[in-house]
Amino acid sequence: MLGSGFKAERLRVNLRLVINRLKLLEKKKTELAQKARKEIADYLAAGKDERARIRVEHIIREDYLVEAMEILELYCDLLLARFGLIQSMKELDSGLAESVSTLIWAAPRLQSEVAELKIVADQLCAKYSKEYGKVVDELNCGRQQYCLLSASRSCVMRM
Template sequence: MLGGGFKAERLRVNLRLVINRLKLLEKKKTELAQKARKEIADYLSSGKDERARIRVEHIIREDYLVEAMEILELYCDLLLTRFGLIQSMKELDPGLQEAVSTLIWAAPRLQSEVTELKTVSDQLCAKYSKEYGKLCRTNQIGTVNDRLMHKLSVEAPPKILVERYLIEIAKNYNVPYEPDAMVRPEVCPGEEADLIDVDADRKNGGGGGGGGFSAPPAAAMPMPMHMPMPMHMPAPFNYPPPKGAEPFSPPVGTYDNFQHHMGGGQPPQLPTSPPTYESVSD
């Protein structure tokens, strides 16, 4: 696949030139986009909504272009980092397929702004054959970056994106703006709140972004569970005392003197002297 006319040093120099040119263009377009946003805010404040929408489409395309340039800058940096593989290998390294094919695909679309990009594309085609270059320009091999193709597409930006830009610009410059009612039905349920709650947040003094937190309705609040009452434990069964007997409940840890119920509570005294025996008279 090695083709004639490939010059490694020329490719290296132009890759660096492309990176420098892309950085300058990104900075310039970003500054112009900021100024254009102020102009759109003036259109909204004066009630020229349709003119503001047309201007926003241009800003969206410029933002897309800046993102595409950032991707190309990344790929150029990747080729410079792995330039040794380009010089030493005849076949294209699998890790460089997307970068090489994307640069070749983007060259005819951006060569009016980045002239060095055409030289990079020509050198890559000289390295990996003109047939490979044709396949990359039509993306028949399917290795061109999908995101970059979307950013450089010629399709008009979706209406919902235009409305989101207008809403954000109106917020940043404190300009009242009512989103287009015809666009709202196209919004997904998760995105609808962003468009509807913009004015409500401004009137209520809320911050931007989202509709804020709101408490759920009372019907949706879960009711607390009733705690079960403690179970009543039955008292232990006591047998009744026998008839005529008094209940015996001495205090714990005390001992009472033994009382004999026949002797007045004291035992009989022992005699101190032996008994005397008297004769029985006739």
């Protein structure tokens, strides 16, 4: 299969692309949330409380997603800062484990919005083994995943 092995330069380039894409999405979603807040005020003034409540739930969900994207951006920055460590070590460094596992876990969940995140996750799995990627996804390894999207899930479950 072509391109199935670990390529350090491909990982580095895609980490940078993910950071840029996340920044753009964060800005876009934040601006849309600001506009939606004005709409909510209009709905409340017009007495459309139920419609306003639905919009508020959507804004809350988007705010949590923006926070999750900020965390992912920080993890990508961390991996870039310690890229020499990724290249030189065959085993996963304990200082990078949370970042790596979170990015692998988040990739299928944000793949539709950040396609490069899947490439990053694939490269990390190629580096540290496909089995590691499966374990991360199945067991939700790492503490940060819970913080990352648990609030988003709770909003979705209530609807």
